[in-house]
Amino acid sequence: MSNVAQSSSWTSFLKSIASFNGDLSSLTAPPFILSPTSLSEYSKYWSEHPDLLMEPNFLANSENAEKYEIEAMSLKRTIAVARWFISTLRSQYCSRNENMGSEKKPLNPFLGEVFVGKWQDLSKDGKIGTTNLLSEQVSHHPPVTAYSIYNEKNNTLLQGYNGIRSSFSTTSINVKQYGHALLNYQNLNEDYLVTLPPLHIEGLITASPFVELEGTSYIQASSGYIVVFEFSGRGYFSGKKNTFKARIYRDILSSSNKENALVTISGQWSGKSYIAKGSTTPSSKSDELFYDAQYKKPEELIVKPIDEQHELESRKAWSKVAEAIKKSDYDLIHVEKLKLENEQRDLRKKEQESDIKWETRWFDSIDYSDSSYRDAFTNLINLSNLSIKNCPSGSVKGGKYDSGDAKHWRFNPSKWQNESEIKL
Numbered sequence: 001m002s003n004v005a006q007s008s009s010w011t012s013f014l015k016s017i018a019s020f021n022g023d024l025s026s027l028t029a030p031p032f033i034l035s036p037t038s039l040s041e042y043s044k045y046w047s048e049h050p051d052l053l054m055e056p057n058f059l060a061n062s063e064n065a066e067k068y069e070i071e072a073m074s075l076k077r078t079i080a081v082a083r084w085f086i087s088t089l090r091s092q093y094c095s096r097n098e099n100m101g102s103e104k105k106p107l108n109p110f111l112g113e114v115f116v117g118k119w120q121d122l123s124k125d126g127k128i129g130t131t132n133l134l135s136e137q138v139s140h141h142p143p144v145t146a147y148s149i150y151n152e153k154n155n156t157l158l159q160g161y162n163g164i165r166s167s168f169s170t171t172s173i174n175v176k177q178y179g180h181a182l183l184n185y186q187n188l189n190e191d192y193l194v195t196l197p198p199l200h201i202e203g204l205i206t207a208s209p210f211v212e213l214e215g216t217s218y219i220q221a222s223s224g225y226i227v228v229f230e231f232s233g234r235g236y237f238s239g240k241k242n243t244f245k246a247r248i249y250r251d252i253l254s255s256s257n258k259e260n261a262l263v264t265i266s267g268q269w270s271g272k273s274y275i276a277k278g279s280t281t282p283s284s285k286s287d288e289l290f291y292d293a294q295y296k297k298p299e300e301l302i303v304k305p306i307d308e309q310h311e312l313e314s315r316k317a318w319s320k321v322a323e324a325i326k327k328s329d330y331d332l333i334h335v336e337k338l339k340l341e342n343e344q345r346d347l348r349k350k351e352q353e354s355d356i357k358w359e360t361r362w363f364d365s366i367d368y369s370d371s372s373y374r375d376a377f378t379n380l381i382n383l384s385n386l387s388i389k390n391c392p393s394g395s396v397k398g399g400k401y402d403s404g405d406a407k408h409w410r411f412n413p414s415k416w417q418n419e420s421e422i423k424l
C-alpha cells in the first residue's frame with residue numbers, strides 16, 4: 001500500500017466519507033486529492049472533439065431522396081452522434097487521472113461562477129468553424145452546472161446541465177447524475193436527447209481514486225432511432241475496465257428485444273471499440289473499428305489569460321486557491337478558500353436582507369409539468385419513454401425514480417446576446 005494510502009490524513013478522510021451526508025462538495029478532503037480546477041470547467045469535456053460533434057451535418061440527405069435513403073442517412077447520423085458521445089467519455093472521466101495521476105476533488109463552483117472559451121477550427125477545409133463554450137453555475141445547493149456549446153457555421157447547439165447525488169458503499173462512492181444534454185442540428189432539423197450514466201469512484205482504499213461508469217445511457221434521435229449504452233467495469237463483459245456495449249434500434253418499441261438491434265457496438269470507451277451490423281457482439285478480429293479513444297488527441301479549449309478575465313470567471317476567481325493547491329501549501333489553501341467562501345456568504349446574506357433573488361445569467365429554469373408545453377425535449381421524451389421529471393438521468397417513465405418536479409435548465413440565447421461584461 002502506498003505511503004499516501006497509509007497516511008493518517010487519507011485514513012481519517014475515508015472514515016469521514018463513511019458518515020457523510022451525500023453532498024460530496026461538503027467533505028473536506030486531504031489537500032493532495034484537491035484539484036486546482038473548478039467543476040464549472042468540466043462542461044468543456046462535451047466538445048474536445050468538435051469535428052465529431054459537427055460530423056452529422058456532413059451526412060445530410062440528398063435532395064428529394066427516396067424513403068430508404070432517408071432511413072439510411074438517419075441511421076448513419078445516429079451512429080455519428082453515438083461516436084461523438086463515446087469520444088467525450090475519456091475526457092469526462094479519465095483526464096484527471098491522465099494529467100494528475102488520480103481522480104481529484106474539483107473546486108466547488110460558487111453561485112454565478114462562469115467559464116467560457118472557444119475551440120478554433122483545426123480542419124483543413126475550414127468546414128468545422130469555431131465552437132463556443134458557455135458554462136454557468138446555476139445552483140450552489142445542490143451544485144448544478146449548465147452549459148451551452150454553439151457552432152454558428154454549422155448551426156449546431158449542444159446544451160445541457162449536470163448535478164449529482166452521491167451515496168457511499170463499503171469501498172466506493174456511488175454517484176447518480178442528474179440532467180441531460182440536448183443536441184440540435186438546425187440545418188438538418190434534427191434533435192437528440194443524451195442521458196448521463198451513473199458512476200462510482202473506485203480505488204479509494206489505495207488513495208488512487210478513479211471513475212468507473214455503470215448502468216445505462218440513452219441517445220434518442222428525433223428520427224426515432226435510439227441508442228442504448230450499457231456500461232460496466234472489470235469482469236462484466238470482458239474483464240477490462242471502462243467497457244460498454246451499445247445497440248441501435250429503429251425505435252423504443254423494438255429496443256425491448258436485443259435481437260432487433262440494427263447495429264451493435266462494443267469495446268472500451270477509454271480505448272478501442274468495434275461496430276457490427278445486427279445484434280451480434282462485434283469483435284476486434286472480424287469487425288470494423290468504431291472509435292479509438294487513445295488515437296485522437298482532445299482539442300484544447302482556448303481560454304483568455306486570467307488578467308483579461310471578469311471576476312466571475314472561474315480561473316480568475318479561484319486563481320489564489322489554485323496557486324496554493326499547485327504549491328501544496330495547505331494553510332494557504334485554507335486561508336484563500338475561506339476568503340472566497342466568506343465573500344459568497346456575505347453576498348447571499350445581503351441578497352436575503354434586501355429580498356433580492358439571485359438571477360441566473362444565461363440559463364432559465366423551465367417547468368415542464370404543464371403537459372400541454374411542447375418543444376424538442378418533450379418530443380424526444382415521448383419517443384424515448386423516459387421520465388420527464390428532474391430525477392436520475394435516464395430513468396424510465398413509471399419506473400421507481402420517476403418522481404419529483406419537472407424543472408430543467410435551458411440556455412437562453414437572447415441573454416447571451418445582451419451580455420455586456422463577459423467576453424469569449
Ligand SMILES: CCC(=O)OC[C@H](C)CC[C@H]1O[C@H]2C[C@H]3[C@@H]4CC=C5C[C@@H](O)CC[C@]5(C)[C@H]4CC[C@]3(C)[C@H]2[C@@H]1C
Nearest residue numbers: 024027029033042092093103104105106162175201209
Ligand atoms: C469529496 C470526496 C473526495 O474528495 O473523494 C476523493 C475522490 C476524488 C472522489 C470524489 C470526487 O471524484 C470526482 C469525480 C467527479 C465527476 C467526474 C466527471 C463528471 C462528468 C461531468 O460531465 C459532470 C461532473 C462529473 C460527474 C464529476 C462530478 C464530481 C466528481 C464525482 C468528483 C468527486 C467529488
